[in-house]
Amino acid sequence: MFDTLTERLGKVFDGLTRRGALSEADITAALREVRVALLEADVALPVVRDLVAAVQERATGQEVLKSITPGQTVIKIVHDHLVETLGSEAVEIDLNAPTPVPMLLVGLQGSGKTTTTAKLANYLVEKQGKKVIMASLDVRRPAAQEQLRVLGDQALIPTLDIKLGEAPVDIARRAMDRGRREGYDVVLLDTAGRLAVDDDMMDEAVAIRDAVKPHETLLVADAMTGQDAVNIGRVFHEKVGLTGIVLTRIDGDARGGAALSMRAVTGCPIKLLGTGEGLGALEPFHPDRIVGRILGMGDVVGLVEKAQEVVEEEQARKVAAKIQKGQFDLEDMADQLRQVKKMGGMGGIMSMLPGAGKIQKQMAQHNIDDSMIRRQEAIILSMTPGERHRPALIKASRKRRVAAGSGTSVQEINKLLKQFQQLQSMMKKMKKMGGRMLPMGGGMPGGALPPGFGR
Amino acid sequence: MSGAPSGWLGRLRSGLGKSSNRLAGGIGSLLSERKLDAATLGDLEDLLITADLGVETAARLTEQISQRRFAADVPEAEVRAALAKDIAEILEPVARPLDTTARPEAGPQVILVVGVNGTGKTTTIGKLAQQLREQGKSVMLAAGDTFRAAAIDQLKLWGERTGASVVAQDPGTDPAAVAFDALQRARAEQTDVLLIDTAGRLHNKADLMAELEKVIRVLRKIDPDVPHEVLLVLDATTGQNAHAQVETFKELVAVSGLIVTKLDGSARGGVIVGLADRFGLPIYAIGVGEGADDLRPFAAQDFADSLLGLSA
Numbered sequence: 123m124f125d126t127l128t129e130r131l132g133k134v135f136d137g138l139t140r141r142g143a144l145s146e147a148d149i150t151a152a153l154r155e156v157r158v159a160l161l162e163a164d165v166a167l168p169v170v171r172d173l174v175a176a177v178q179e180r181a182t183g184q185e186v187l188k189s190i191t192p193g194q195t196v197i198k199i200v201h202d203h204l205v206e207t208l209g210s211e212a213v214e215i216d217l218n219a220p221t222p223v224p225m226l227l228v229g230l231q232g233s234g235k236t237t238t239t240a241k242l243a244n245y246l247v248e249k250q251g252k253k254v255i256m257a258s259l260d261v262r263r264p265a266a267q268e269q270l271r272v273l274g275d276q277a278l279i280p281t282l283d284i285k286l287g288e289a290p291v292d293i294a295r296r297a298m299d300r301g302r303r304e305g306y307d308v309v310l311l312d313t314a315g316r317l318a319v320d321d322d323m324m325d326e327a328v329a330i331r332d333a334v335k336p337h338e339t340l341l342v343a344d345a346m347t348g349q350d351a352v353n354i355g356r357v358f359h360e361k362v363g364l365t366g367i368v369l370t371r372i373d374g375d376a377r378g379g380a381a382l383s384m385r386a387v388t389g390c391p392i393k394l395l396g397t398g399e400g401l402g403a404l405e406p407f408h409p410d411r412i413v414g415r416i417l418g419m420g421d422v423v424g425l426v427e428k429a430q431e432v433v434e435e436e437q438a439r440k441v442a443a444k445i446q447k448g449q450f451d452l453e454d455m456a457d458q459l460r461q462v463k464k465m466g467g468m469g470g471i472m473s474m475l476p477g478a479g480k481i482q483k484q485m486a487q488h489n490i491d492d493s494m495i496r497r498q499e500a501i502i503l504s505m506t507p508g509e510r511h512r513p514a515l516i517k518a519s520r521k522r523r524v525a526a527g528s529g530t531s532v533q534e535i536n537k538l539l540k541q542f543q544q545l546q547s548m549m550k551k552m553k554k555m556g557g558r559m560l561p562m563g564g565g566m567p568g569g570a571l572p573p574g575f576g577r
Numbered sequence: 578m579s580g581a582p583s584g585w586l587g588r589l590r591s592g593l594g595k596s597s598n599r600l601a602g603g604i605g606s607l608l609s610e611r612k613l614d615a616a617t618l619g620d621l622e623d624l625l626i627t628a629d630l631g632v633e634t635a636a637r638l639t640e641q642i643s644q645r646r647f648a649a650d651v652p653e654a655e656v657r658a659a660l661a662k663d664i665a666e667i668l669e670p671v672a673r674p675l676d677t678t679a680r681p682e683a684g685p686q687v688i689l690v691v692g693v694n695g696t697g698k699t700t701t702i703g704k705l706a707q708q709l710r711e712q713g714k715s716v717m718l719a720a721g722d723t724f725r726a727a728a729i730d731q732l733k734l735w736g737e738r739t740g741a742s743v744v745a746q747d748p749g750t751d752p753a754a755v756a757f758d759a760l761q762r763a764r765a766e767q768t769d770v771l772l773i774d775t776a777g778r779l780h781n782k783a784d785l786m787a788e789l790e791k792v793i794r795v796l797r798k799i800d801p802d803v804p805h806e807v808l809l810v811l812d813a814t815t816g817q818n819a820h821a822q823v824e825t826f827k828e829l830v831a832v833s834g835l836i837v838t839k840l841d842g843s844a845r846g847g848v849i850v851g852l853a854d855r856f857g858l859p860i861y862a863i864g865v866g867e868g869a870d871d872l873r874p875f876a877a878q879d880f881a882d883s884l885l886g887l888s889a
Contacts, residue, residue, distance in 0.1 A: 161626055161632050162631070162632055164817055164818070166627070167623055167626050167627045230814060230842065231697065232694070232695025232696060232697055232812060232839075233695060234694065234695055236726075262867070263700075263731070264703075264730070264731045264734035264735060264738075265727040265728075265730035265733075265734055266727075266731075268727040268731075269727035269728075269730075270726075271727075272726035272727050272748075276726070317839070317841060317843070318842065318843050319841075319842055319843050344695065344812075344814065346693070346812075346814075346815045346818040347814050347816060348814065348815055348816025348817065348848065349628065349629045349816060350629070350814050350844035350845070353843040353844075354814075354843070371693070371695075371779060373779060374693065374780075374781060374818065375779075375781040375818070375821055376816070376817075376818035376821075377817075377818070379816070399724070
């Protein structure tokens with residue numbers, strides 16, 4: 123439904139690229155798109171206003187005016203500014219206090235506090251070798267305390283025994299007592315979900331805070347949160363006092379603008395991200411990735427890292443050289459298919475991109491899935507090396523043979539050959555645009571490529 | 578929770594009122610001082626955006642207002658009323674309560690409850706069960722959330738509270754098996770309504786969505802007409818991602834109506850205006866508190882008025 127910022131700016135800058143210079147009016151138009159993109163990503167309006175003003179200041183002047191690719195430049199300025207706003211460096215959970223270190227997790231109903239408590243405990247035990255005990259102070263939601271106990275049992279992390287009818291403040295005190303007596307490093311206190319406007323419940327949170335004086339008070343917030351993120355962040359920070367934010371459900375396809383809103387309004391760092399349903403799915407915060415999502419550029423960093431893990435550099439260089447020489451053949455296409463498989467298949471790659479649900483559906487409609495990749499690989503493997511190198515050889519009778527050999531049909535062979543042709547012509551185009559998009563190899567400046575060099 | 582004005586309208590208004598005060602106050606100060614010029618309209622649009630109406634819907638509503646030709650010294654209440662009326666017009670067609678009166682001939686009315694994690698599915702089921710029990714219906718709850726720790730216990734507690742029977746199996750069981758078992762038992766026991774809980778799932782997780790499709794497929798082996806209703810529970814705090822949620826759930830599991838929860842917070846739930854416009858799915862009920870009677874029918878004009886701080 124939503125256009126990415128790249129697409130939006132593309133529209134604004136369409137046709138401008140060749141004109142060379144950008145006027146003030148162009149920047150204003152670009153920033154209007156930036157504003158819409160941020161709002162559609164659920165960044166709260168007051169925060170958007172500040173950001174746009176700051177970006178305008180940075181963009182006005184030489185940088186953009188002299189740029190060859192104004193769209194890219196504006197995106198870069200916005201990107202860098204958002205990364206700075208979110209805090210360029212990861213801030214760890216702070217354990218620098220006398221043991222047992224009390225930590226409080228607060229937030230709205232359904233933001234994922236209990237699951238996050240168990241994940242955080244698991245994280246501190248596994249990554250930092252700490253001795254951790256958890257206690258649920260949620261006496262309101264049915265079976266909430268039981269939920270934490272079950273999670274503790276799964277993760278082999280002790281939980282405070284449940285006493286029916288005990289008040290939250292008393293549970294917190296008892297947890298600290300036990301932490302002290304039994305030499306725990308960290309006491310994690312999960313609390314009931316509460317609305318920022320519910321004064322009684324906010325008072326209860328304050329009473330718990332005063333009773334245990336937590337060293338970390340983490341606001342657990344849903345990455346799907348809308349404009350209300352500023353109110354939630356502000357009220358919890360003003361009343362309870364926060365030291366950090368944990369953003370959950372980052373594995374969904376929300377753009378996650380709440381991260382910017384909450385960071386801006388509380389000034390507290392985002393410390394951790396909940397990235398899945400498993401107990402291990404808790405990761406340190408990477409501002410780059412969140413900014414990429416907010417701007418609709420996907421988790422490009424994550425994707426690139428994943429690609430680096432599985433794509434052998436040597437092979438990549440070989441393919442790049444072949445593309446450069448116009449020698450990309452079906453053998454190389456098979457290699458590419460295998461690499462997609464290694465990266466967790468189409469689903470694995472798509473899940474790192476925004477709007478993935480939609481793309482996945484579209485792929486399903488066109489029968490693009492991992493079984494298709496396997497079939498295509500089978501088709502290519504049923505060809506002779508000569509055919510793979512010169513697909514033009516493959517005429518009717520060869521097609522029938524390949525179809526029989528791979529257990530597919532002639533139509534599928536035709537489809538694959540057509541895709542290959544498209545891929546080849548796309549690569550030729552990319553090569554023509556040359557250095558500006560893909561600065562590959564040698565010191566040849568992109569602009570120096572003469573027209574028609576691609577042939 | 579105590580001491581709040583009783584009566585659901587009062588509760589809705591105090592719930593929504595908290596959230597709309599700023600919006601309303603904002604418009605007030607905006608309009609008492611200036612004409613309805615471009616800058617004012619721009620600010621008006623911004624105020625709608627802060628209520629999560631979304632850029633597109635906010636722009637369209639503002640455009641409508643701008644064509645209304647108000648007098649230069651129009652009282653702000655008039656503009657607010659006009660805006661509320663426009664919003665109510667969009668919402669009117671979707672304000673349709675869940676119909677539990679028409680019991681199918683063979684077996685129970687089957688209601689499947691779905692949604693992303695943490696929107697309040699289980700709590701909503703508890704509230705629904707309570708209301709159905711008060712209407713004298715027999716109710717069965719199926720503990721289809723076999724994933725989240727203690728979700729089954731949570732549903733069992735609701736069963737005890739409301740006098741609804743609960744069908745549950747061990748954690749980790751295939752939810753389709755739980756649903757199948759529950760429907761068979763509900764038919765055997767001639768239960769009026771079967772409410773099936775499901776685990777929260779993000780709509781972009783293809784495998785989890787496939788699991789949900791399987792629940793429906795398996796239920797239809799018993800009766801091709803079930804489920805009669807598929808309720809998508811939406812959290813009012815959610816921003817524009819609600820569009821993606823509705824789109825995907827609607828396409829994959831044929832959602833028949835929405836329930837919007839947590840409207841008693843500071844979130845205004847304005848995203849449902851855009852949702853109503855785009856999908857036209859009925860909003861069966863809204864959640865304005867934690868008590869069983871805090872699940873209320875959705876009334877378009879009241880919602881719009883409350884959103885803009887106008888008293889009905």
